Amino acid sequence: MNLNIDAIKGQTFDAIVIGSGISGGWAAKELTEKGLKVAVLERGREIKHIEGYETAMKNPWEFDHRGRPTNMAAEEYWAGMRTGYTPAEEHRYLFENDKQNPYIEKKGGFDWIRAYHTGGKSLLWGRQTYRWNREDFLANEKEGVGTPWPIGYDDLAPWYSYVEKFAGISGQAEGLDVLPDSDFLPAMQMTAPEVHFKNAVNKKLGRPVTVGRVAHLTKPGKQHTDLGRSSCNYRNKCMRGCPYGAYFSSLSATLPAAMRTGRLTMIHNAIAAEIIYDESTQKAKGVRVIDQNTMESKEYFAKIIFVNAGAIGSTSILMNSKSNRYQNGLGNDSDQLGRNIMDHHLGAGASATIEGFEKDYMFGNRPNGLYIPRFQNWGKDKRSYSRGFGYQGGASREGWGRGVGADGFGAEFKESLTHPGQWTVGFGGFGEILPNPENRFVLGAQKDKWGLPILEFSASFGQNELQMREDMMNEAATMLEAAGFKNINAYNKQDTHIGLGIHEMGTARMGTSVKNSIVNKHNQVHEVKNVFMTDGAVMASASCVNPSLTYMAMTARAADFAVNELKKRNL
């Protein structure tokens, strides 16, 4: 009896956070710093900051296949293969094996790229960091698309600032409405042809071009060095994990901050299977987990629960949390759970070669490029489709790889490839995807090895996305032309799916009422108020900018609200 009580005590916390990725890391930091005892339930294995980055310091020749995925890897990482880079030898160890973690594509395709370990995808993200703009929050309502956002830019602005200062965002302030400035660390430099491009596009087309805004420490402050983080060394091997803690990840930043409060308990290998709903209190009382190795089932209890398992993960946990009251998934009175999958569509743009600039070169491998903010359907600009896209890209000098397609071989050829080649440039769009209730996933009848339902996806692009892609391709070519670049090649990849942007979101959206959405403006599940969702699941629309900064801001805001509510005994 005593034993039992002790056991339950050991499994009882003030708050539970499910998932240790970008949003879960923030939840853990904020809640522990505000005095709560927090358990983070992470389904994956433990990865330790620095020592866990097993490939970080390897030389190119230490990779057997020099980075290329083998046939075996291609089969096991079949979804990853669609990105063309995630199963590369150098960082494959941080991505999930798709064969071991199956999902089903019913209609269309869906690229579900996963990372189950400490830090989740925060170790792998491209670190491109942009605030949403005012219009992003208003567009749904104005256009009658999806459901209106119950919050606006002003609700998030102070929290953007708050998370930016802690995370460390490098960028150039531009004063643009379409791309609000962050609280920046010094910007990274543009190369000479990039400066030329920026000026030409600005002058001839009136479009701003800025250097990418990235979560890298270009000039660390005390709040960063206190956590053992240091300046970026410009290696651009970030996806292997950064031994300098120079880019923001849960491992370099939020989890150590939570750990130093002494109030964080990290529990690894714990797959959250369901949230336990208490019919009498109409609240959640805990989480049932399955140990991924031993298959043992265990329950943890807390006053509040933050669900941060990544959009699809979090949504599927709610779906799997069935009770008398919620037979169709926790909080799912609106039947919106699992619907409206969004992402950013990409794979359309243009590339070119640049003549001149022979004397320009650079030392260091900048982990960043340029950004061209959305200009479509902005101000006086009107297009045949709604919303818009931004571009990411940049210029660089060719390396030895140019030899593969070039003519020749032999001594002279060999020597020539040791020098930098000509400059090339490319830009690809990141386009907004509209919410569509038919783009969705459901729990399938088949079970995985932990006895959890295998997810079934049906998702495809709509007319709006397809039209936008044409424009994405053509406008990129127009800009390269404006800069006088040569051999312009415009492309619009057809065989791409929702998910390839790895910005999956929208499947438990935020809204104004329990009838149209899953969570309210404080990220609480409408009628199960001690359950908070603050990852991509809650997005009611997608904007066209990379999403993670918004998840960070939302998480910090919701954690603040949650702790205040706890204090007021409202939860």
Added chain:
Amino acid sequence: MMKRRDAISQIALLLGGAFTAPTLMAMDVRKGNTSIVAADFSLTDAQRQIVSAVAEHIIPRTSTPGAIDAGVPAFIEMMLKDCYKKPEHNSFLKGVSDLAKANFLAQPAAGQVAMLTLLEANTKDLMKSYSQKRIKVGDNVDKDTLEGANGVPFWRLMKELTLLGYYTSEKGIQASFIYEPVPGKFELITDMKPTQKSFVY
């Protein structure tokens, strides 16, 4: 450079540049597409001699190490086995056997160079015809049915794998480039000399 390597490989592809085959075709991999099953692959000693000779023609030993010094021939065989499938195995073996039939190894060096120059020209035409066919049928056609089924041609595989094997080997990198695994800074250079070696990180 940017967030998506995707865009970079697009550039490579469209500029007729870098990497062929698995890396690019891989982007189209569909779940359960096991139509081209991996098979065992190995070369005979006679075939290995040809592969070594061709690799050494592409990257000969000069004042710096050559392909053979850098272990490229064994690398090529391993890569074909581990990272390529039947169509490339076939096209590669066919290329080697064509050279064997033409008595490649018995030719003087200049004759070998002439043969490879011709092979390169033919390969370019062949690849052009594949890509024209593809443009005609449209982007959506599974590449398996065009160049996929034919396999990337022998010369292209040889060249790509020789360059990859050499310029990413320890000997090749140390001899060819300025290797800076931890640059520590990002700095613009505005007065680059033509003798400047590439920085490799």
